[in-house]
Amino acid sequence: MSTTIAPHRGTPNRVRRALRAGRDFRRWQARTGDLLETLAIASLLAVVAQFLLGGGSHDLVAGTGSTMLIAVGRLTGLVAMDLLLIQLLLAARVPWIDRVYGMDRALKAHRILGRITVPLVLVHVGAIVFGYAGRDALHGPFGPVVESFRLLTGGSDLLFAFVATALLVVIAVTSVSIARRRLSYEWWHLVHLTAYAAVVLAVPHELSMGSDFTASQWVSTYWWTLFVIVAASVVWWRVLVPVARSLRHQLRVTDVVEEAPGVWSVWMKGRDLDRLPVRAGQYLNWRFMSPRLLATAHPWSISSAPDGRHLRITVRELGDHSSRLAHLRPGTRVLFEGPYGAFTSRQRVRRRVLLLAAGIGVTPVRSILEELVRHGHAGPGDVTVVYRANDASQLALRDELEHLTAVGGHQLLLLVGPPVDGSWLPPDDSGGTPAPDAERLAELVPELRRHEAYLCGPGGWMSLVHRSLLEGGIPKSHIHDERFSW
The missing domain is CATH 2.40.30.10 (Translation factors)
Structure with a gap:
């Protein structure tokens, strides 16, 4: 089966309209990104402020040793929950977040926040246990153990909170690079789905009588609003919309x-x-x-x-x-x-386009090339496609790339050869000391610095290409990639 391509010649008007749309989209991205980040920071500040204004400042500064420990535990628990809700929102596949950051960058931020959240949760648990042990005069090495047993048997909400903490620790362990390499995608994904269970299990403890989450009507309303927004986002975008679209199409x-x-x-x-x-x-x-x-x-x-x-x-x-x-x-x-994903020509604001692919990363690059050709969003010669492979037999979709570039009047560079340490290009057979990758790329692609670059391939390869593009004079804002690592 093949796809039929009815190309439009890239006229100046078509190209100008595409670039104008790209500039409008970039402005929307910047404004929306600033708003989302401001809201995230504001939520953290609101959590800290309500704790301090509710008497927490006195406990932190003027309290006894055990009171100070308990206050630290309370504050870290509040901040950890706020960060956890932000993480769930980043992973909820909300379209506005996706369009601003791309799903790969949103999930990267999700992982970074996770490295902060889990230690905060552990500090929360440790500070509460040691603080209450000191308050109850349970001294000695077994005091915290006795206090932990008392807390766990004091109500089902604390037992649920303990299970939630254990789940978060498991998720954190499986997120470490070494563990991720040992786990299949299926098992990794299953483990990370338990983050939803962790939040649900923690809610009864947080909303129990006398907690900082219910210290006042305003505070209670604030947290309930956050819980509802995050839960609705997850259910709507991760469950209902996919089911509806699958049934419709x-x-x-x-x-x-x-x-x-x-x-x-x-x-x-x-x-x-x-x-x-x-x-x-x-x-x-x-x-x-x-x-x-x-x-x-x-x-x-x-x-x-x-x-x-x-x-x-x-x-x-x-x-x-x-x-x-x-x-x-x-x-x-x-x-x-x-x-x-935000790896689309929607972000393009430059006339010249450089598409770079390696391995199966050719798939999104090939579709973007087809879009540019089919809709006439690039003039003849404006697009250069660079396709890297270790062997010619690995050049999947080569015939289609050759056809598309020929129809659009563009250039296709097939770079074939074994890998070279520290380089993303094939071996330099000219003899002598090999030139840096950025110089070799500039020779292959005239006026390199004037291009909008899109790249997709293995992670290590993309990092090397990214460095070459920067050294070649392309600003970071004009380099686009999509990484599928988990």
Whole structure:
């Protein structure tokens, strides 16, 4: 199966309109990003302020040793819960957050906040236990142990809070790089879903009588508002919208095509796909209604620009799940979440475009190229595509890239050769000392510094490319990437 491309020649008017739309979008991103960050900081300040104004300042400064410890525990618990709610909001797939940061950057912020939240939770627990042990005159090495037993048997809300803390610790441990490499995506995803359970289990303790979460009517209203906003966002964007879209569009597999050794394209067709708000370069979480594929959803970019009739993903065999896609049967039902990601031409504000891809990272790059060609958003020669592979047999979708660049009057550079330590380019066969990557790239792409750059590929490769682009004179604001690490 192939996609039909009806290209428009990139006229000055079409290009100007595309660039003007990009500038408008950038301004909206900046304003919305400032607003979201201001709200996040304001929420933290509000939590600290209500604690201090409610008597916490006296306990921290003028209280006894045990009173000060308890106050530290109370404050860290409040801040930790606020940060945890912000984390859940970042992971709730809210479109406004996605458009401003891209889902990869939102999830990166989610992980960074997690490294702060879990230690705060542990400080909260430790300070409360030692503080109450001191208040109750339980001295000696076993005092905190006795106090912990008293607290856990003092009410179900504290027992639930203990389980919530344990879940957060497990999530933090599995988020460490070494642990992530040992876990499959399916297990990692399952463990991280328990974050929702942790929040739910913590709520009875937080809203119990006499807690800092219910210190006054204003404070109680504030926390209930936060809980409702976050819960509604998660339920709406992670559950209801995906279910509604899957039911509406009725996606089914129509064909599976081998593109290269170990690389397959899955073509899908459905209803009203012209109303699905997906753009070239974005990805969706796909779940195929097949016995061995139904259990988990995986994020894969669309590999052809949306045409209102079909969707296509192209997947490399990287594990059991992806290899099973080769055996999908036509007619298989498809459920999906999304679209997600800010890796689109929507951010483009420069006439010249540089698209760089390696490995299966070619899929979003190829779809963006098709969009530029099909809609005439780039004049002849304005786009340069750089495709890196260790071997020519790994150049999946090569024929399509050659066709698209030829139709649009653009340039395709195929860089093939074994990897070189510290470089993202193939070996330099000219002899002598190899030139830096930035210099070699500038020779390949004239007027490099005037380009808008998009890159997608393995994480280490993208980091090297990113450095070369910066050294080549392209500002960071004109370099776009999407990273799918978890």
